[in-house]
Amino acid sequence: MVFAKRSAKDLIVGKIPFLIALAVLTLLPLLNVGGFWLDVLTKVNLFLLVTLAIDLYSGTTYYLNLGVSFTFGFAGYSLALLNVYYGIPTEYSMLLAIPISIFFSLAILLPSLKIRGVYFAILSLLVPIIFIGIVTAQPFSLYLGGEGGLRFKQLFLDFARSLPPGIRLTFLQYSYYYISLAAAVVGYVIAYKIGFSDFGFMLRAVGQDEELAEGTGINTLKVKVIGFLISSAYASVAGALYASMRPPVTVDLVVPANTLIPPLTSVIVGGLGTLIGPAIANYLLLLTYELLWGLIGRWRVIAYMLLLIIIITIKPQGIVFKAYVEARKFLRGVFSE
Amino acid sequence: MSEILGCEKVTKRFGGLTALNEVSLSVVKGEIFGIIGPNGSGKTTLLNVITGLIRLDEGRILLDGRDITKLKPHERVKLGIARMFQGMRVFPYLPVYLNVELVARSIYGDVRLARARTSWALTMSGLLPEAGELPIRLTPYKLRMLEFARILVSNPKIALLDEPFAGLTPDEAEAMIGLIRKFNSLGVTFVIVEHKLRYLMRIANRVAVLNQGVKIAEGRPEDVVRNPQVIEVYLGVS
Structure with missing residues (x-):
């Protein structure tokens, strides 16, 4: 329909900031930013996938899945187990870990199909906590490495060893960075396509009035299950890639404070369900957090959390997406002149 | 009968x-x-x-x-079976046309047919000019018409x-x-x-x-x- 289409100007204005950001992120390693920041950006790129996982499902349906850290960590543990106990190289075990983790994310979904709202959130949060208990308790800890974690060969290590010693670390850092960037870009484009497709709007319909959605013909159960599995796929890819680049795999991967709270705050500060808002917030917040380390050291946790509290109190519906919309209006004005 | x-x-x-x-x-x-x-x-x-x-x-x-x-x-x-709910229930943050089109997509599957039916239902209920608006901007009567369009689109x-x-x-x-x-x-x-x-x-x-x-x-x-x-x-x- 005519009114469903966006104008050519809208498309140009919408794509320019995206292309600029992509160009900056692509060229950044060439500007000699240093190994530390390359590592940080690699992590931030991968956390974008977790942010999108939360925003695609919880940001649209308002079913707050706090078990994302379980799926993220489970992918890491699957990779490690396949590598350590079955001898499958990291490159392949990483790929196998993704569907395994998606499948086990049903541990969150299946018990919660008939519950809504805060009950779903609480139930989903219990799953990573149970998993942490399993990993650290005997006899499982004997196989899962306990608190020390499971050690394995990191991604591309064998190939890196064939290179001259001077460039091994650089090769690993650059290759990890570009893999994470490619995953982030592809992940964002797919998330955008899904989020603003008919299926994405069905997810939003479920979030706005589930009974109405079901009563007007939408198979809400099917929509929720597919949406959840797509979200799990994002968390699994992020978890498998992250773990493959940073052995050993430990319970830190599953602890919500590490792998849930940062992307969740990005979603809230970015603007629920808007995708672009949380994506921008993911970079702004996580890079700010790392910058604060250089400025105020350990006080950064307090300063960062206070900053988040202030932002969320002033604009609980998110601040980044609104700023993005204003910037687009400004750009559109520039193009009109 | x-x-x-x-x-x-x-x-x-x-x-x-x-x-x-x-x-x-x-x-x-x-x-x-x-x-x-x-x-x-x-x-x-x-x-x-x-x-x-x-x-x-x-x-x-x-x-x-x-x-x-x-x-x-x-x-x-x-x-x-199509239903108009008590109290003007719509998806408030989806445009008018999507409120109707999602129903059509669920029923017909085919995108073209769903869009054609949506255009028809919006025309019949007089909502075509407001198709791109959010329902929160509609008057109570227009909201009722939106619900009516949602019924029509399903060919009940x-x-x-x-x-x-x-x-x-x-x-x-x-x-x-x-x-x-x-x-x-x-x-x-x-x-x-x-x-x-x-x-x-x-x-x-x-x-x-x-x-x-x-x-x-x-x-x-x-x-x-x-x-x-x-x-x-x-x-x-x-």
């Missing part, structure tokens, strides 16, 4: 409260069937049971002779309207009556729950009266309003 919708001894309890007690109805193809009764008499619960949003405890629901009691709500929509055999005249001005109510009559003449059967009897009684072919979950009367509107039991329920005197 053949039956399109049948409720056979439908019973629904909420804990100790019996919301519907062995209610039986038979709606004939092509008619406008009214359901009236005081607040809490079970009218909306009956619509919820027919659409499957509430599971009944006993009894059966039949559509065109087929037992649909165990079908899920979205499956019933695909079989031809039977449309269940829960208080379609609530919140409308007399002129708007007349326009709604015109739409109902128009689509009834095109073959859509209507079941209408309504408090504003002056509108319902003008268009209903038959009316059933519920009180405390029990059907106390059924018949032509002019007969029902003279029924002593109905007068007692509405006025407290017989």
Whole structure:
């Protein structure tokens, strides 16, 4: 329909900031930013996938899945187990870990199909906590490495060893960075396509009035299950890639404070369900957090959390997406002149 | 005339409260069937049971002779039951056209057909100019029209309207009556729950009266309003 289409100007204005950001992120390693920041950006790129996982499902349906850290960590543990106990190289075990983790994310979904709202959130949060208990308790800890974690060969290590010693670390850092960037870009484009497709709007319909959605013909159960599995796929890819680049795999991967709270705050500060808002917030917040380390050291946790509290109190519906919309209006004005 | 919708001894309890007690109805193809009764008499619960949003405890629901009691709500929509909810329920943060198109996509699957049906439904309900707007910007009448468009797009055999005249001005109510009559003449059967009897009684072919979950009367509107039991329920005197 005519009114469903966006104008050519809208498309140009919408794509320019995206292309600029992509160009900056692509060229950044060439500007000699240093190994530390390359590592940080690699992590931030991968956390974008977790942010999108939360925003695609919880940001649209308002079913707050706090078990994302379980799926993220489970992918890491699957990779490690396949590598350590079955001898499958990291490159392949990483790929196998993704569907395994998606499948086990049903541990969150299946018990919660008939519950809504805060009950779903609480139930989903219990799953990573149970998993942490399993990993650290005997006899499982004997196989899962306990608190020390499971050690394995990191991604591309064998190939890196064939290179001259001077460039091994650089090769690993650059290759990890570009893999994470490619995953982030592809992940964002797919998330955008899904989020603003008919299926994405069905997810939003479920979030706005589930009974109405079901009563007007939408198979809400099917929509929720597919949406959840797509979200799990994002968390699994992020978890498998992250773990493959940073052995050993430990319970830190599953602890919500590490792998849930940062992307969740990005979603809230970015603007629920808007995708672009949380994506921008993911970079702004996580890079700010790392910058604060250089400025105020350990006080950064307090300063960062206070900053988040202030932002969320002033604009609980998110601040980044609104700023993005204003910037687009400004750009559109520039193009009109 | 053949039956399109049948409720056979439908019973629904909420804990100790019996919301519907062995209610039986038979709606004939092509008619406008009214359901009236005081607040809490079970009218909306009956619509919820027919659409499957509430599971009944006993009894059966039949559509065109087929037992649909165990079908899920979205499956019933695909079989031809459409519903207008009480209190103007729409998806407030989806544009008008998507409110309608999502229903069409769920039913037809095919994108082109769904979009064509959506355009048609929006045109018929006079909403094409507002297609890109968010529903929160619409007037109560336009919201009702949006709900009507959502019904039309599903090409229903039977449309269940829960208080379609609530919140409308007399002129708007007349326009709604015109739409109902128009689509009834095109073959859509209507079941209408309504408090504003002056509108319902003008268009209903038959009316059933519920009180405390029990059907106390059924018949032509002019007969029902003279029924002593109905007068007692509405006025407290017989």
